[in-house]
Amino acid sequence: MLKELQEFYGGLFEPELLAEINEVGIVREVPEGTTLMEIGQYIRSMPLLLSGVIKVLREDDNGDELLLYFLEIGDTCAMTMTCCMGDTMSEIKAITETEVKLVMIPVNNMERWTEKYKSWRNFVFESYHNRLMELLQTVDSIAFLNMDDRLLQYLKNKVKVTHSNRIQTTHQEIAYDLNTSRVVVSRLLKKLEIMNIISLGRNSIDILTEI
């Protein structure tokens, strides 16, 4: 039995299901910055996240991207589940934010597990629910918040998923995620620095206070 699987999903799944996951799952270690899923791509296996962070994006025709949410340990991709069942294409793009370790589960197990294991059904429903909630929060922030607050929420989110007060990224990268320009990001970050909320460095942002 995989150590991480037992550790993180042991309390969630029945031993029998864990054993099945262990049997059919393929462990993959993926470096940072790898595209796991493209828009329009068909999905053949479902990932269970063991460690690391995955960034989920929406992309328009021009290639402009917008961050939807992050996936952490214990999360799975909700889009994958619908895609697997209905044999449809992915509507989103997924990139590894950090180095990631995951278990790939072939889709043909989905249906059987959903019938057989209560814990699996719950997990799927819960994942759906969580993703939907995160998505709603993102929609809210775009609809109701101005860029200052969106940026703050973004930073806060980053701190949460990376478990670090130092964010390693460029202003341009943030601008892409929030679908705005670097000038704005630089200006707002500078403002936050003057307010002693953050400290800026090259390729890094330190969060000084609890946001």
Next chain:
DNA sequence: TCATTAACACGGG
């Protein structure tokens, strides 16, 4: 008013 775009200078690796 505020975002975007283009342009430029500064400086660290």
Next chain:
DNA sequence: CCCGTGTTAATGA
């Protein structure tokens, strides 16, 4: 030198 950063001017929504 290259790249990330900070700023400004012009333009538009």
